[in-house]
Amino acid sequence: MNRARQAILRVGFYALTVAVAVLPAHADPLPAGFVRLADIAPSIRQDIRYAGTGNFLHRKVTGYDAPVCILTLQAAQALAGVQQAIAARGLTLVVFDCYRPARAVADMGEWTRQGGPPDPQWYPRVRRGDLIAKGYVGELSTHSRGSTVDVAIARADGPSVAKPACGAIDADTLDFGSGFDCFDPMSETEYRPLGNEAAANRRLLVEAMRAGGFKNYAREWWHFTLGHEPFPTQRFDFPVSAE
Numbered sequence: 001m002n003r004a005r006q007a008i009l010r011v012g013f014y015a016l017t018v019a020v021a022v023l024p025a026h027a028d029p030l031p032a033g034f035v036r037l038a039d040i041a042p043s044i045r046q047d048i049r050y051a052g053t054g055n056f057l058h059r060k061v062t063g064y065d066a067p068v069c070i071l072t073l074q075a076a077q078a079l080a081g082v083q084q085a086i087a088a089r090g091l092t093l094v095v096f097d098c099y100r101p102a103r104a105v106a107d108m109g110e111w112t113r114q115g116g117p118p119d120p121q122w123y124p125r126v127r128r129g130d131l132i133a134k135g136y137v138g139e140l141s142t143h144s145r146g147s148t149v150d151v152a153i154a155r156a157d158g159p160s161v162a163k164p165a166c167g168a169i170d171a172d173t174l175d176f177g178s179g180f181d182c183f184d185p186m187s188e189t190e191y192r193p194l195g196n197e198a199a200a201n202r203r204l205l206v207e208a209m210r211a212g213g214f215k216n217y218a219r220e221w222w223h224f225t226l227g228h229e230p231f232p233t234q235r236f237d238f239p240v241s242a243e
Contacts, residue, residue, distance in 0.1 A: 030070065030238070031236065031238060033072050033073055033146075033230055033231070034070055034071070034072055034073070034099065034146060034236075035070070035071065035072075035073050035076050036068055036069065036070055036243065037068075037069035037070070037071055037076050037079065037095065037098065038068065038069070039076075040073075040076040040077060040079075040080050041076065041079060041080035041083050043083060043087070043092060044069075044079065044080075044083050044092065044093045044094075044095060045092055045093065045094040045095070045154065045172075046067065046068065046069050046094075046095055047067075047094055047095070047096055047168075047171060047172075048064070048067040048068060048069060048095070048096065048097065048098075048240075049096050049097060049168060049180065049181070050064045050097060050100070050104060051064040051065075051066060051067035051068075051240065052067065054168065054170065055122075055168075055181060056119065056122035056123065056181050056183070057107075057108065057111050061104045061107055061108065062101075062103050062104055062106075062107035063100075063101035063103040063104035063107070063237075063239050063240060064101075064104060064239070064240045065239045065240055065241045065242075066240060066241050066242035068240060068241070068242050069095050069097075069098035069099075069149075070098055070099040070146070070240055071098050071099055071146055071147065071149065072099075072146040072147045072226070072229065072230050072231065073230075074147065074226060074228070074229070074230050075098075075146065075147040075148075075149065075226045075229065078212045078213045078214065078226055079093065079095075079149060079151075079212065079214075081212050082208050082209055082211070082212035082214075085208060085211065085212070086153065086208055087156065090155060090156050090157060091153050091154070091155060091156055091174075092153070092154055092155070092156040093151050093152075093153060093154075094151065094152045094153065094154050094171065094172065094173055095149055095150065095151050096150040096151065096152070096168065096171070096180045096181075096222065097143060097149070097150040098143070098146075098148075098149050098150075099143060099144070099146045099236070099240065100141055100143030100144055100148075100240075101144065101236065101237050101238065101239055101240065102144050102235050102236065102237040103237055103239075105138070105139075105140065105141045105143075105144060108137055109132065109137065109138075109139055112128060112129065112131045112132050112137050113129065113132070114128070114129075115127070115128055115129035116128035116129065120166075121166065121167070121169065122166070122167065122181060122182065122183060123136065123182075123183035123184065124166055124184060125184055126183065126184075131183060134183075135219065136183035137183075140235070142217075142225050144235035144236055144237070145229060145231045145232065145233075145234060145235060145236070146229075146230075146231055146236060147225055147226040147229035147230065147231070148223065148224065148225040148226075148229075149214075149224055149225075150180060150181075150220075150222045150223055150224075151205070151209070151222055151224060152171065152173040152174070152176060152180065152205065152222055153173060153174050153201065153204065153205055153208075154172050154173045154174060155174070159172050160172055160173050160174050160175075164176070164177065164178045164179040164182065165178070166178050166179060166182035166184055166186065166187075167179020167180050167181050167182030167187070168180040168181060168182075174197075174201045175195070175197050175198045175201055176198050176201050176202055176205075176221055176222070177191070177194045177195060177198030177199070177202070177221075178221075180222050187219065187220055187221060187222075188218060188219050188220075188221070189202055189206065189216055189217075189218050189219075189220070189221040190218065202221045205221065205222075206221075209224045213226055213227050213228065214226055214227065215227050
């Protein structure tokens with residue numbers, strides 16, 4: 001082999017080595033049909049609660065390797081349409097949870113079965129060991145199908161002032177009468193009595209999401225599933241990761 005050819009091969013090998021070295025940590029693509037919401041609708045705010053400690057477990061949930069929203073392509077596109085519609089009113093969506101790995105659902109269930117007293121912030125009127133029996137924590141979750149999202153609305157131009165007595169009290173949203181993951185009857189979408197402003201904001205959210213093709217879960221004002229979801233019977237377990 002002549003020297004010129006050896007030099008070319010050395011350069012090519014060096015280039016390949018550099019290319020491999022700079023590959024991102026999460027180079028593997030998402031499963032077919034899934035996207036990161038930021039790639040479809042970057043203006044939607046993300047406050048992914050289970051990737052940190054600001055949730056009813058008070059710790060990171062198994063399977064959440066990054067605070068990012070992952071959805072099926074259809075759900076992400078539909079949510080982008082909702083965002084576009086409310087942006088005309090100076091508002092923005094805030095998502096708290098999107099796709100949820102099956103391992104995260106199992107983690108929540110196991111944590112619940114360990115038992116404990118009520119928690120004034122998250123489940124003020126029920127014991128921890130009764131959260132499954134009362135229907136506040138599920139053995140299975142529609143979130144694992146990739147087309148369910150937990151969402152609220154906030155002002156686009158600055159912080160909101162909602163300070164609910166239960167749930168995610170530091171969330172930057174309009175007043176919905178309770179916070180995300182408040183495991184209490186006050187979180188039922190049609191709960192009454194409810195302040196006029198909170199009731200109006202719940203109607204606004206439900207109507208905007210319905211127009212985008214989503215259906216609300218009546219026990220949680222923040223919980224919506226795409227009507228024609230692409231994986232209605234399949235649950236996934238890949239981790240929530242950043243790009």
